[in-house]
Amino acid sequence: MATVAPPLATPEQIAKYEPVIGLEVHVQLGTRTKIFCSCPNEFGAAPNTNVCPVCLGMPGALPVLNKEAVELAMQASLALHCEVRNTSIFARKNYFYPDLPKGYQISQYDRPVAEHGWVEIELADGTKKRIGVTRLHMEDDAGKNTHDGYRDSDSYSYVDLNRCGSPLAEIVSEPDMRSSEEAFQYLTELKLAMQFTGVSNCDMEKGNLRCDANVSVRLKGAEKFGTKAEIKNLNSFRFLRQAIDYEIARQVGVLESGGKVVQETRLYNPDIDETLSMRSKEEAHDYRYFPEPDLVPLQISDEWLARVKAGMTELPAERRKRFVEEYGLREYDAQVLTATRELAEYYEEAARVSGDPKLAANWVTGDLAGMLKAEGKEIEDSRVSAARLGELAGLIAKGELTGKLAKEILPKMWESGDAPRAIMEREGLKAMSDTGEIEKIIEQVIAGNPKQVEQYKGGKTSVIQFFVGQVMKATRGQANPATVTEVLKQKLG
Amino acid sequence: MNVPTLTIAGIQEGLRSRQFSAAELASEALKFAAAENPKTNAYLLLSEERAIQAARNVDAALARGEDPGVLAGVPIAVKDVIVTKGLRTTCGSRLLEHFVPPYDATAVERMEKAGALIVGKANCDEFAMGSSNENSAFGPVRNPVAPDRVPGGSSGGSAAVVAQGTAVASLGSDTGGSIRQPASFCGVVGVTPTYGRVSRYGLVAFASSLDHIGPFARNVHDAALLLQVIAGRDARDATSAFAPVPDYRQSMQQDVKGLRIGLPKEYFDGLGDETGLQIRKGIELLRSQGCEVVEVSLPHTQYAIACYYIICTAEASSNLARYDGVRYTTRSANAKTMIDMYRMTRGEAFGAECKRRIMLGTYVLSAGYYDAYYLKAQKVRALIAGDFQRAFEKVDALVTPVSPFPAFKLGEKLDDPIQMYLSDIYTITGDLAGVPCMSVPCGVTREGLPVGMQILTRHFDEPGMFRLAAAFERAGGFSV
Ligand SMILES: [Zn+2]
Numbered sequence: 018m019a020t021v022a023p024p025l026a027t028p029e030q031i032a033k034y035e036p037v038i039g040l041e042v043h044v045q046l047g048t049r050t051k052i053f054c055s056c057p058n059e060f061g062a063a064p065n066t067n068v069c070p071v072c073l074g075m076p077g078a079l080p081v082l083n084k085e086a087v088e089l090a091m092q093a094s095l096a097l098h099c100e101v102r103n104t105s106i107f108a109r110k111n112y113f114y115p116d117l118p119k120g121y122q123i124s125q126y127d128r129p130v131a132e133h134g135w136v137e138i139e140l141a142d143g144t145k146k147r148i149g150v151t152r153l154h155m156e157d158d159a160g161k162n163t164h165d166g167y168r169d170s171d172s173y174s175y176v177d178l179n180r181c182g183s184p185l186a187e188i189v190s191e192p193d194m195r196s197s198e199e200a201f202q203y204l205t206e207l208k209l210a211m212q213f214t215g216v217s218n219c220d221m222e223k224g225n226l227r228c229d230a231n232v233s234v235r236l237k238g239a240e241k242f243g244t245k246a247e248i249k250n251l252n253s254f255r256f257l258r259q260a261i262d263y264e265i266a267r268q269v270g271v272l273e274s275g276g277k278v279v280q281e282t283r284l285y286n287p288d289i290d291e292t293l294s295m296r297s298k299e300e301a302h303d304y305r306y307f308p309e310p311d312l313v314p315l316q317i318s319d320e321w322l323a324r325v326k327a328g329m330t331e332l333p334a335e336r337r338k339r340f341v342e343e344y345g346l347r348e349y350d351a352q353v354l355t356a357t358r359e360l361a362e363y364y365e366e367a368a369r370v371s372g373d374p375k376l377a378a379n380w381v382t383g384d385l386a387g388m389l390k391a392e393g394k395e396i397e398d399s400r401v402s403a404a405r406l407g408e409l410a411g412l413i414a415k416g417e418l419t420g421k422l423a424k425e426i427l428p429k430m431w432e433s434g435d436a437p438r439a440i441m442e443r444e445g446l447k448a449m450s451d452t453g454e455i456e457k458i459i460e461q462v463i464a465g466n467p468k469q470v471e472q473y474k475g476g477k478t479s480v481i482q483f484f485v486g487q488v489m490k491a492t493r494g495q496a497n498p499a500t501v502t503e504v505l506k507q508k509l510g
Numbered sequence: 511m512n513v514p515t516l517t518i519a520g521i522q523e524g525l526r527s528r529q530f531s532a533a534e535l536a537s538e539a540l541k542f543a544a545a546e547n548p549k550t551n552a553y554l555l556l557s558e559e560r561a562i563q564a565a566r567n568v569d570a571a572l573a574r575g576e577d578p579g580v581l582a583g584v585p586i587a588v589k590d591v592i593v594t595k596g597l598r599t600t601c602g603s604r605l606l607e608h609f610v611p612p613y614d615a616t617a618v619e620r621m622e623k624a625g626a627l628i629v630g631k632a633n634c635d636e637f638a639m640g641s642s643n644e645n646s647a648f649g650p651v652r653n654p655v656a657p658d659r660v661p662g663g664s665s666g667g668s669a670a671v672v673a674q675g676t677a678v679a680s681l682g683s684d685t686g687g688s689i690r691q692p693a694s695f696c697g698v699v700g701v702t703p704t705y706g707r708v709s710r711y712g713l714v715a716f717a718s719s720l721d722h723i724g725p726f727a728r729n730v731h732d733a734a735l736l737l738q739v740i741a742g743r744d745a746r747d748a749t750s751a752f753a754p755v756p757d758y759r760q761s762m763q764q765d766v767k768g769l770r771i772g773l774p775k776e777y778f779d780g781l782g783d784e785t786g787l788q789i790r791k792g793i794e795l796l797r798s799q800g801c802e803v804v805e806v807s808l809p810h811t812q813y814a815i816a817c818y819y820i821i822c823t824a825e826a827s828s829n830l831a832r833y834d835g836v837r838y839t840t841r842s843a844n845a846k847t848m849i850d851m852y853r854m855t856r857g858e859a860f861g862a863e864c865k866r867r868i869m870l871g872t873y874v875l876s877a878g879y880y881d882a883y884y885l886k887a888q889k890v891r892a893l894i895a896g897d898f899q900r901a902f903e904k905v906d907a908l909v910t911p912v913s914p915f916p917a918f919k920l921g922e923k924l925d926d927p928i929q930m931y932l933s934d935i936y937t938i939t940g941d942l943a944g945v946p947c948m949s950v951p952c953g954v955t956r957e958g959l960p961v962g963m964q965i966l967t968r969h970f971d972e973p974g975m976f977r978l979a980a981a982f983e984r985a986g987g988f989s990v
Contacts (some may be wrong), residue, residue: 070613074832076595076606076714078616080750113852120831172846176836269715305875310718310825312748353572373514 023276026193028267036265037242038200041191043185044217045158045225046089051155052184053123060223064177066180072157072182074118079311081156082107086184089216090130090155091325093186096210096332097150100138107155111304111429115176116160124187126306129154130315136190136210137236137334138202146424148203149191158183161428164182180224186216192231192242197261204257206226209333213358218247220255228257232264236489244266244278248292250285260285264292336361353382360396363403368382368409373414380410384427409437421494422446428450447495452504455488459504462487473509481505511535513542514675518732519582521678525572532572532583536565536627539585543629543676550652552670553630553660554590557597561585563625565910566627579625581739587671587680590631591638592723593665593712594618597628600637601714602646602664604634604832604859606839609954614710616747617681617740624739628946629677632667636861637685638662638716638828641691641933643865644924652920655697655960659917662692665726669696672726679727679736685720686818687912687937690949694912696960697951699733699979700726704970705944706751708737709744714771715821715829718749720941730950730979734758737972752818753970761973762980767800771976772905776811782915783801788953788961791990792982796909799985801978806905808897811939813890815931818938820874820887829870830864866927895943898966907978909956910936912949916959937963946972950979953990963987 048058054071070078094101108126134150160178167175188207194200202343206227211217219226233245248264251257263285268278282301283292331339333355339349354364364381368374385406389399409427412418418426418441429440441447462484463470473480488501511530524530529539529778540558547553571578588594600606604722604916614622622628635645643651643666651666653659654674659671668694672680682689684702693700701724708723725736741755773793778786784896797803835841836857842854860868874883901908913933923930941945945966952963961984967975982988 070611073837075593075613075838076601076609076832077598077710077712078609079615079747081746109828111831113834115834115836115848118832118837121828275646293642303877304981305828305872305877305880307824307828307875307880310749311715317846 022106022267023270025263025266026273026496030273031269033237034269035237035239035419036195036197036261037192037233037235037245038194038197038261039231040194040200041229041231042188042190042204043227044188044211045217046086046093046094046186047217048085048089048184050083050085052083052086053182056182058183060180062179064179067179068181072118072180074120078122080309080316083184084142085333086155087130087317088325089184090153090186091317091322092214092329093216094134094153095329096214096216097131097136097153097188097207098132099131099150099153100267101131101317102128102196103317103319104128105130105154105315105317107312107315108155108306109309109342110304110306112304113149114159114162115174116162116178116181118160118178118181122156122159123312124156125154125235130279130317131465136203136206138199138206140202146194146199148199151189151191153188155185156185156187158185174178180308195260197265200230200261201254201258206333209357211239213331213333213336213361214329215358222426224252227252230257230261230264232261232268232463233278234265234268237288244280245300246278246280246292247282248285249282249295253287256285256287259287259290260292267292270393275446280414310427323349330358334357335362344368344378346375346378350378350382354378357396363399365397366403367410371410372415373410374447376414377410380406381488382423388428388431400434405430405436406431412437412441414481414495418446419497420491421495421498425494433450446493452500454490455500456504456508458491459484459488459501459508460495462491463508470509484509511536513539515727516678518581518584518678520735520737523581524580525568527808532565532568532578532627532815533562535583536561536585539627539629539676539762543671546674546676549579549657550654550661550670550674550963552633552651552654552667552674552676553964554600554602554633554648554667555598556630557594557628559921560597561629564625564627564929567865568627571625579623580735581621583624584626584679585629585677586626586736587630587632587668587677588618588628589634589665589668589680589682591634591683591714591716592618592627592681593714594631597631597716599631600648601638603833603861603864604635604647604978605839605855607647609838615723616709616744618712621681621696621736623948624812626739628672629691632665632671632682633990634667634681634690635664636864637826638664638685638721638866639863641665641687641930642918642920642923643692644920645861647861650920653696653917653957655682656917659919659959660695662695662913662917663922664688665700666691666692668696669693669700669743672696672698672728678723679732681740682718682726684722684724684941685822685876686941687934688895689722689724689726689750690912690937690962690964691934693949694951694960695917697945697950697954697960697962698726698728699730699950700724700962701737701948702940702946703737703972704751705941706749707741707753707946707970709740709747709750711744711746715825717825718829719825720818730983731759731762732975733948734762734972734976734980750840753971756973758973758976761977764977764981766796766978766981769801769907770905771796771801771803771978772806772901772908773803773921774811774901774910775805776807776808777852777910780804780914781911784955785911785961786915787913788955788990789909789963790985792952792963793909793986795985795990796978799981803904806901806908807902808894810890810893810897814894814942815941817887817890817894818934818942819870819931820883821870821891821942823867824875824884825871826864827868827875830860830868833860860897863927866940891942894939898939898943902968906967906974910964910966912936912962912964916955916957940964940966943967946975948975948979950982951988953988
């Protein structure tokens, strides 16, 4: 039954409606081994080599829960402000697919490991909004089917079960988001929280972070939710935004043409930037959940939870707050410096060594960031260590270096890997602290530029910049510009 | 040496006194098994190479003066739903006709470490579903006692090999009576230990919350010794118990004076004349040994069959999903698409009973039916377990028949699945409650068909169960 889809809605039409969005996010937990067996939890091995009877679903093999996976799920739950249940139950989710060797996924159903959390996002106007986290549950990942690239791909599909049994946390949000931007912010914060706690590296390209969205629209002011569609395959931040925006326009278009949105699962196709129907509500799987009889209920004592909590790193939002309060950074800089856990840790080390956190922040977000960008590197690949950058900032703070000299020295540090002091000694660079010597040079500069002296005395005080420049040139930047300005003012009367 | 009359103690004595070597015993037992098997079809495979290699290891250990293990040189058969590394394991199913597992079940590993010789894989109902062994894709097993009759099921082959004497002991599996019922039909000892007592790692799952591995033997002592070896915590099975394994030999030396035996009244209504007569004689014998016999009630017994067939089919529908034609199973040659691969492979290769249970189980787990069936059955299961708990506050053990009737004729009940399901009535409650239970031979009918008496005790009270069984055996109960 082919029907012509109604046109996408216009911006005016969309403006009449309010989108309601909830996200289901799968995060691959960064454990050493898989969730129910001792195979390495690794990416990139030759197909079907990271496998054993358990993750292959061999007859008679049994799952045994990995403690590290539970602890990472606990950390993820705490990072999302969830309540961790004392008792949670694993359940089988039954369906047939070649990448699912047991014929069921071991997941959690009515008693997940954690519930009732939230993620705080910042809206465009600077206000904060909390997005509810309904639940977090643990499950095992499936393998991968490959449908092309082999000689006989026209008649066969290939199955690789290396990923099978990789531990996942599925994080389900409340339908609290009202735009693709909010969904984007939510996923960004969630990813940050997972990275900061070390729960997952959240590499979307490797499938360590996967996202589905439930999208519906309702007329502004309406109380009842509209019929939702589940959008799958939102595997990049860009796709997330595009797919949700497309879906909102599609649904409003349907409603504005007098139609009805149907409950269904749709797949986002980034090549054509559209969502396409995958299966209707009637075709939806009946997963026949029931408690997994091969596993005992997961018991998490208060003591265990407290121990895991005590061992956790600070969350990005907390860290940001501390950077502002403790180091006196501006909100914006604190935001930039907590973009990743590595960057935040780099900065804190540099700040500690320098003794001047604000100055250290300027250097990390300024010159160093520029050099990293120029070479396409991340902070963890920086050729200048946090301690060395801290030393450099410290030398400026103590007046041993001027900012101008430091700008010359930093690239040399990058090239050689040497300490700033070693470069200063080698090149004879240091701030001129002998005021007598500076005075002598200033006097020479004044004597050599009578015309400018006339102008200054005639009231054109901005000429002082000319004198500062001349002095700095004569001292090869080793003089402190503030000191120079002060002495100049005295001498010029 | 006379293979069919050997016991574990006899083998140990024979090896110690150099009457025979383990290698001689192995080849003798294998030769005998090969000769006898056409009469019963009890073995699906004989593992000469593996048994003889294990026997050589035993002989070498003996020559070095080392302890070769408590099961040294004992020929043991393994039900074909228990995986054996390098030995084809079919589960009695066409789907696994060519499946050679890459690993051993924990129970198998432990037996071989104790010196046992794995002589072969025993026939069984397909995926352990059945009460007569007629559901095997590789043909039925005949009862060695009466070849026109069934050996019981699903561990029919495991019971038959012990009854015919081609193995000294065997491993079976029990989900609703699959060890005790064939033990009673074939006149051997069969033990279903407490749930969690023996690791299920390597036992191909039928209904995970009910599946047990347990031993068959010709006497109580041998069965207890085999259980002693395979029992105990296994890190590879999350449901295996941490409780330490006591020395069962000690308890078997004690008398039973003053033990309180309960007879659940629900188990004696409608009991067949011949079976009832033998069981009552057995109870009298226990009384004569000083046991105090009282009547008790397990009031929820009438719901047990319905409860059992909901839970076991639900779990089975999920456990059997993996036989899909993708990996180790045979794949339908007619399938051209993925959906056809599933439908045709499973449709063509599963037997009728498996299909029936998969469909039942899929139905009871479906959206909208889960609460009415599966959830309610779990509640009933808790009530049944509660019945046992209350009974065991009053008595030390329960004694009941194993089956309402002795071995029936091949084909007799094949067309009436309900009648077949009802024959499990006395055994499924023990599985639902997870308590240890066993069948000991308790005389024969006028036709010479064996009758089994069931003994049940509290969770992990295998010592109490063996104590009673051994005393019964000593008092001559086997030949009541
Ligand atoms: Zn594995």
